[in-house]
Amino acid sequence: MNGQLRQFGRWEWQLFIGILLFGFTHIAQAQRLVIDPAQNQILDEHFEVLNDPSRTLTLKQVMSQPDNFHPSDDHRINLGYTQQAVWLKVSLYSASDLRRILMFRYPYLDRIDCYIIEGNQVLSHQYSGFTIPPAERSIEDIHPTFLLSLKAGHTQSVYLRIIANGAMALNSTLFVPKLFHQSSEQMLFAQTLFIGMALALTIYNLFLGIVLRRLPLLLYAGFISSFAVATMAANGVGGLYLWPLLGPIINHIVPTGFSIAVVWALLFARHFLNLQEIVPRFNKVHQWVTYLCLVMALSTIILPVQIGVQIMSLLGTSMAAFLILCGYIGIRHKVPAARYYLAAWLFLLIGSAMVSIRNTGLIPSNFITVYGMQIGSTIEMLLLSFGLATHFNELKKQKEYSQTALLNTLKMQEHLLEQRVSERTQELALVNAKLEVMAIHDPLTQTLNRLGLSKQFDQLKATASVDQPLAILQIDLDGFKQINDQYGHAVGDVLLKVIAKRLQSECRPTDLVARMGGDEFAVICFNIDNRPQLLGFSSRLRDQLAAPIQINSSLQIQVGASIGACLSTIGHFSLDQLLQYADQAMYQIKNSHKGNVALDDRITNLFFNSAEP
Incomplete structure (x- = not known):
């Protein structure tokens, strides 16, 4: 061993010591x-x-x-x-x-x-x-x-x-505290700017969607609002400012908000790209994908938050790719603004993919990977806003083209319409005349109704002398209700028609005969100027009305009539006042002696005492 150590040269020892020092330093x-x-x-x-x-x-x-x-x-x-x-x-x-x-x-x-x-x-x-x-x-x-x-x-x-x-x-x-506060303020400003932009786009598209009644705008507003709320929660702003309102529920906003935003995005793609018309088969697939994503999004509400976040990441990445496929289909079928749509979802896909991969730990965390979805969504929202504008500009051009074609068609029809205007005007005049007659006449008896009597009286009053005499008669049939109840309304209608004809036959063409409603009639006579003449005329009417009426071969009926009358001048009282006086006289005789004639003496004595024999 010592021999081996002696074989080390100076540089080997230096390298060995350097490695040891580096290790200890590390x-x-x-x-x-x-x-x-x-x-x-x-x-x-x-x-x-x-x-x-x-x-x-x-x-x-x-x-x-x-x-x-x-x-x-x-x-x-x-x-x-x-x-x-x-x-x-x-x-x-x-x-x-x-x-x-x-x-x-x-x-x-x-x-x-x-x-x-x-x-x-x-x-x-x-x-x-x-x-x-x-x-x-x-x-x-x-x-x-x-x-x-x-x-x-x-x-x-x-x-x-x-x-x-x-x-x-x-x-x-x-x-360093000072640098932290600067960084925090800058970050908060950036987050606030993103939220403000999302809020402005949401309100703008929501307002336009309601005013213009355009479903893609409303769906896009739903996507932006869901995405913005989830982003606000994920970046900490929601937790900082919304906690007092939502409490621990805010923990579910991130997975649920982003997942529901995916559903909004799918619905928006379907209507914006008009998939139902251009690719019906793919539209069916798109619908099933949307239903599946909706179920998964709703499941994040009840599942644990960690599972919900994983569902959110799966939906975010996979559906961004699916929406890019939708954009490609839209471009192939020349859908207006489909290129803007495809570019927008490409940016969002890149941002979502970076965040999702970062969440799995495969790439490091930095500003891009932490806020990639926000960056991508910001670009995506701006591009889609341009896309929506282009889309509706194209629709506007199509509308203008349709309006031009319609205008040409209308011009072609103009000459034909001018020829028919005169005919239609005459027809309308006839119809109006008929309607006017119907408005002032009783449909059953063809006599004047209350409105018609009032109009005729006003016209005569405007042209006649103030002192021109006239007689007002109010006639009520006795026993009509019992006949109506016993024989039915059809028989009652026949009876009323006969009564009306008898009244018209006894009166002059200048006299006015009206059905006031039910079994009540009124007569205005302009040729009577004294009491005996009025009583005589009223009695003749009573007798004529009381004559038997043959309904059919097996049925003959008879009714009486109670008549109240008053004599006045045309310019001193209104029609309603005169009818009221005659009506009061009629009810006096009806309550005491049915089938008779009664004369109201209050105004008759006022103007016609000298006319009595």
């Missing part, structure tokens, strides 16, 4: 990190890692097993999807009193317990994470953060216990 660095007083420091390669599959190890047990820790692998601490707890350990040395902020760059970590140890003494216990209410976190920030106070010349050990339902991406940085 071990020392892994065991203790000297704090730079002016710069931020990435902690990934300085951590030691201990896996806790049972999630039962305590701080005391972990501290008593230092040999179970192993250095972080390949300068990455990304364990993908795992249900185990992970312990991280790092020793920090500062030559002066300093304050540092330890921040984990991935916001979607459920809980991190941070223990500051000096010797065997626990100096502080802080905790933060996605599921921790903001008020209870060490620092209220969208990322899990912890405040470290380092004393000059002291070495402090930091133990971190992490639990995550999503990806276990544990990349972290030790920030």
